[in-house]
Amino acid sequence: MSGNPDTAEIGMIWAQTHTGVIGDAGAMPWHLPEDMAHFTATTRGAAVVMGRRTWESFPAKYRPLPGRQNIVITSDQHAAEQIRELGGHPVASLDEGLEVASGSAAEKIWIIGGGQVYAEAVQRGLADLAVITVIKSSASGDTSAPALTEDWELTQRDPAAGTHQGANGLEYRIETHRRNRGLTETTSPSRHAVLNADQGAARSADQGADRKADEGADRSADQRQDQAAQATSTNLMMLGLGGYLILPFLALFTVTLGFVLVLNDRILPGLAFLFVAQIWVAGGLWAHLKRRRLLQEIKEARGASATPEAPGAAG
Numbered sequence: 580m581s582g583n584p585d586t587a588e589i590g591m592i593w594a595q596t597h598t599g600v601i602g603d604a605g606a607m608p609w610h611l612p613e614d615m616a617h618f619t620a621t622t623r624g625a626a627v628v629m630g631r632r633t634w635e636s637f638p639a640k641y642r643p644l645p646g647r648q649n650i651v652i653t654s655d656q657h658a659a660e661q662i663r664e665l666g667g668h669p670v671a672s673l674d675e676g677l678e679v680a681s682g683s684a685a686e687k688i689w690i691i692g693g694g695q696v697y698a699e700a701v702q703r704g705l706a707d708l709a710v711i712t713v714i715k716s717s718a719s720g721d722t723s724a725p726a727l728t729e730d731w732e733l734t735q736r737d738p739a740a741g742t743h744q745g746a747n748g749l750e751y752r753i754e755t756h757r758r759n760r761g762l763t764e765t766t767s768p769s770r771h772a773v774l775n776a777d778q779g780a781a782r783s784a785d786q787g788a789d790r791k792a793d794e795g796a797d798r799s800a801d802q803r804q805d806q807a808a809q810a811t812s813t814n815l816m817m818l819g820l821g822g823y824l825i826l827p828f829l830a831l832f833t834v835t836l837g838f839v840l841v842l843n844d845r846i847l848p849g850l851a852f853l854f855v856a857q858i859w860v861a862g863g864l865w866a867h868l869k870r871r872r873l874l875q876e877i878k879e880a881r882g883a884s885a886t887p888e889a890p891g892a893a894g
């Protein structure tokens with residue numbers, strides 16, 4: 580994520596409740612230290628681009644965010660001077676912010692908020708990556724996450740199913756979404772209306788409908804994950820039952836019967852039973868190998884989701 584903003588990959592990173600709230604009264608209405616650490620680790624060394632209100636939401640001692648080039652968008656000259664005095668880099672627009680970021684020594688560019696800036700970035704297709712921490716919280720707020728348009732796809736989920744639990748009990752997951760530039764822009768007018776909406780304005784009926792649709796999609800993704808996990812554990816159980824109990828029992832029974840027949844001079848039926856026993860043994864072996872492969876796949880999937888390619892979440 581470096582170089583010209585027209586070609587460089589630009590990431591967005593935020594944390595939201597499962598209903599889409601990202602902020603309230605200039606702050607985030609939850610406390611999740613794990614997400615803060617995640618945000619810091621992800622954006623360290625990068626150029627971070629933010630709106631003036633997000634800049635002001637950071638405690639004074641974290642302004643500018645250490646170890647990152649802080650680029651702050653404002654149209655207010657007085658605010659720009661203050662930002663500069665504190666060590667931030669004021670710019671007059673998101674475009675200018677991205678240009679400054681791409682010209683800097685930083686290798687990565689993250690748009691870190693807030694609502695107004697995310698909305699512009701999504702609406703204008705400026706970013707290709709979104710790393711979102713989704714927190715199970717019923718907190719309400721005055722600032723919402725942007726609705727990702729149809730050309731965005733969920734590419735990774737950490738954990739693959741269910742949630743992490745923070746030390747304070749808050750449950751969360753981290754999603755990575757990527758924009759598929761190849762897809763036609765089929766964004767509906769109502770979505771654009773949502774993205775353009777002023778943060779202070781009353782929520783429109785369109786926004787409500789969009790958010791419901793997003794929540795529905797979110798829930799059905801969760802359900803699909805749960806169903807897949809359930810199907811996998813059923814498979815594991817059936818393979819274990821067949822491979823380690825039923826088939827060995829059948830093999831033992833058939834072998835015993837075969838030997839009894841052979842010993843009683845009923846050679847042909849006895850040999851037939853011994854042959855059938857081999858089929859049970861082969862079946863048991865197959866079930867064992869299949870089960871082992873399934874377990875390996877699960878292990879690999881867990882490993883992949885524990886090391887997201889682009890971690891992040893705004894803190």
Ligand SMILES: NC(=O)c1ccc[n+]([C@@H]2O[C@H](COP(=O)([O-])OP(=O)(O)OC[C@H]3O[C@@H](n4cnc5c(N)ncnc54)[C@H](OP(=O)(O)O)[C@@H]3O)[C@@H](O)[C@H]2O)c1
Nearest residue numbers: 593594602605606630631632633654692693694695696893
């Ligand atoms: N949960 C998260 O991950 C997360 C991340 C970041 C922020 N937040 C929350 O989001 C809230 C802040 O978001 P917000 O939407 O209110 O504000 P914001 O996007 O942070 O900042 C908006 C301000 O940035 C400037 N700006 C933005 N776009 C501009 C443009 N194209 N041209 C000129 N100036 C532009 C303007 O500053 P001037 O008025 O000075 O011109 C505008 O008032 C806070 O509650 C914060 O805690 C949450």
